[in-house]
């Protein structure tokens with residue numbers, strides 16, 4: 001069996017990206033289990049489990065086994081992250097003409113994702129060394145949420161899901177909603193810091209009022225829900241509709257856990273729902289559309305035809321010349337100066353969107369037309 005296919009084949013990267021996403025959501029849930037079973041100090045120190053030993057031993061009981069088990073999962077995540085990174089480094093995009101099809105964006109994204117895992121290991125370790133300071137526990141969770149968002153982004157890029165062009169006013173909407181969701185999540189972690197599930201019986205809480213924080217958390221949930229609903233209605237996005245459903249279920253679980261005195265099972269489900277919503281929201285940041293391999297050529301044709309019709313002076317980003325080559329000036333300027341001096345950055349961006357997203361279709365021409373109208 002050729003093991004290099006595991007990271008080299010064209011389908012390897014999307015699969016590893018999904019594996020990274022699942023692994024990061026998984027460790028949020030197992031980390032939650034550590035906290036909710038009161039096993040946070042099951043291994044009382046770090047990086048060793050005890051002063052004498054790197055591994056847990058029977059005297060530490062079930063708590064020791066749970067905490068140590070969660071520490072070991074870090075290594076599984078590291079293996080997945082490294083394989084994801086290698087397959088991103090080896091990935092060649094058939095639609096990219098420059099740099100042999102290498103994708104710098106995927107390389108860096110997978111690199112940051114890979115470095116995030118050991119960094120989280122250190123934050124988790126410091127959390128143990130500070131006897132589970134509630135703010136550090138919250139930070140540890142939030143960093144995992146960031147990694148989940150990055151993993152979702154990697155999945156989208158590796159599967160060629162790109163942005164759909166919408167008006168600038170509407171394009172702001174998903175970002176506002178994303179910000180509201182993060183406010184909800186941050187307040188949720190502070191709320192947890194005031195609640196009973198500290199990770200160990202003797203750990204002090206942050207001293208804030210859980211009732212007040214629950215009200216603030218709920219207000220942020222309403223605002224997030226309103227933003228998501230606006231995305232559904234104004235952007236006509238099915239992804240936003242799905243996200244709204246996740247948020248609805250998540251809100252139901254949140255309300256139930258609050259009224260039932262925070263039973264462990266519901267708190268764990270709430271944590272899983274928060275991970276899924278964060279991932280979903282990152283996905284909604286740009287509404288997805290899959291560009292088909294080879295479709296770039298068709299876009300290029302449409303763009304070139306229009307280019308000729310409107311006598312557009314500068315080369316268009318990503319448009320090949322008649323021999324299928326990228327224009328020299330375009331290559332030299334690294335795409336930045338792909339337009340003549342009278343063309344603004346946003347106009348170039350509109351062209352870029354047209355190139356990549358609405359493959360060979362109506363919208364690319366609309367974009368180009370609006371450019372020529374503005375130029376006229």
Ligand code: HEM
Pocket residue numbers: 032138141184185186187188189191192193195196197214217218221224247248250251252253254255256257258262267270271273274277
């Ligand atoms: C979109 C909806 C929601 C999201 C994304 C969300 C997110 C979160 C997050 C990230 C946490 C921190 C979890 C942890 O640190 O383990 C949390 C905690 C909490 N949330 Fe929510 N939440 C939502 C809705 C609600 C609603 C509607 C309520 C109802 C009152 C609620 C009640 C709580 C409570 C009581 C906690 C503290 C749990 C504990 O002490 O362990 N949540 N939430």
